[in-house]
Amino acid sequence: MYKILAKEELAPRIKKMWVEAPRVARQAKPGHFIIIRLHERGERIPLTIADMDPERGAIMMVFQEMGKTTEELGSYRVGDALADVLGPLGKIVPPRRVGTVLCVGGGVGVAPIYPRARELCQVGNRVVAVVGSRCKDLLIMQKEMEEACHEVHYCTDDGSFGHHGLVTDLLPQLIELERPAEVLAIGPVPMMRAVAQVTRQYNVPTIVSLNAMMVDGTGMCGACRVTVGGEVRFTCVDGPEFDGHQVDFAQLASRLRQFAEEERLALQRYHERKEGCQCQTNG
Numbered sequence: 001m002y003k004i005l006a007k008e009e010l011a012p013r014i015k016k017m018w019v020e021a022p023r024v025a026r027q028a029k030p031g032h033f034i035i036i037r038l039h040e041r042g043e044r045i046p047l048t049i050a051d052m053d054p055e056r057g058a059i060m061m062v063f064q065e066m067g068k069t070t071e072e073l074g075s076y077r078v079g080d081a082l083a084d085v086l087g088p089l090g091k092i093v094p095p096r097r098v099g100t101v102l103c104v105g106g107g108v109g110v111a112p113i114y115p116r117a118r119e120l121c122q123v124g125n126r127v128v129a130v131v132g133s134r135c136k137d138l139l140i141m142q143k144e145m146e147e148a149c150h151e152v153h154y155c156t157d158d159g160s161f162g163h164h165g166l167v168t169d170l171l172p173q174l175i176e177l178e179r180p181a182e183v184l185a186i187g188p189v190p191m192m193r194a195v196a197q198v199t200r201q202y203n204v205p206t207i208v209s210l211n212a213m214m215v216d217g218t219g220m221c222g223a224c225r226v227t228v229g230g231e232v233r234f235t236c237v238d239g240p241e242f243d244g245h246q247v248d249f250a251q252l253a254s255r256l257r258q259f260a261e262e263e264r265l266a267l268q269r270y271h272e273r274k275e276g277c278q279c280q281t282n283g
């Protein structure tokens with residue numbers, strides 16, 4: 001069992017947890033992810049390792065409550081334990097010194113961008129970040145990003161903090177100014193797709209981290225298949241980072257929607273069970 005050592009709410013429905021997992025913590029590198037299972041009847045979901053502390057034998061996860069499993073995880077408390085933590089998973093490309101790197105993070109995508117930005121800085125790059133969210137209250141890990149990067153620009157959809165608009169609004173002027181050797185974008189699929197469309201016009205190599213549907217995480221089940229440069233690739237073993245200019249984002253978006261009805265029903269049943277338990281306790 002993997003004990004929860006600390007828990008914090010970073011924003012509405014976005015939580016951070018440190019979990020005891022000594023073997024994973026010792027081997028994890030920025031860009032790795034884990035597949036967790038909350039309990040014996042739970043489904044397996046992938047989450048990025050947002051930070052690691054090998055001495056304490058712990059890893060950090062930052063997650064957004066999107067449906068049944070992430071909502072149930074959000075209800076876990078310090079001292080509770082997860083049944084399984086499988087990892088570290090994913091193919092890691094060691095950070096290279098290339099000059100300037102633009103890191104673009106959207107929503108909860110800021111959590112996986114943070115350890116990558118920090119290591120890109122540590123190997124001698126200038127790292128400029130663009131962080132976006134729907135509103136000021138949903139901006140997470142500002143302090144960590146400002147410590148890890150040389151410069152951070154903020155955007156909110158409603159204008160409550162930083163630039164009023166999307167992260168892609170700022171990209172053309174930042175690309176002209178900074179002349180980045182690379183762009184790294186992690187966030188919702190429409191954001192990564194839009195970033196890749198902008199950077200393609202400027203010929204700037206762009207890495208994206210794909211959040212494809214996953215089950216086994218070993219390249220066996222095929223659930224996480226994506227098309228990159230016309231070839232089928234498995235996100236769990238070949239990724240999750242890929243060349244953003246080669247990804248078939250329309251296919252990825254459509255595959256992520258394919259179980260929408262089952263996901264809605266699973267969440268509804270979870271709420272009904274929870275309400276049932278509360279009635280029994282109160283009654």
Ligand SMILES: Cc1cc2nc3c(=O)[nH]c(=O)nc-3n(C[C@H](O)[C@H](O)[C@H](O)COP(=O)(O)OP(=O)(O)OC[C@H]3O[C@@H](n4cnc5c(N)ncnc54)[C@H](O)[C@@H]3O)c2cc1C
Nearest residue numbers: 045046047048063064067068069070211212213214256263
């Ligand atoms: C490599 C990788 C790293 C990720 N890292 C993070 C992270 O650090 N923080 C975070 O908040 N989210 C992360 N995600 C997304 C996270 O796995 C989903 O939000 C989670 O699985 C939703 O499960 P649910 O039961 O709460 O919601 P559901 O209602 O089941 O699903 C909500 C949406 O989440 C996606 N999803 C559902 N099941 C899976 C699954 N088994 N695998 C992948 N996506 C799924 C689908 O788009 C779905 O529409 C990552 C995904 C991948 C592939």
Ligand code: FES
Nearest residue numbers: 215217219222236
């Ligand atoms: S999750 Fe099964 S092949 Fe990748």
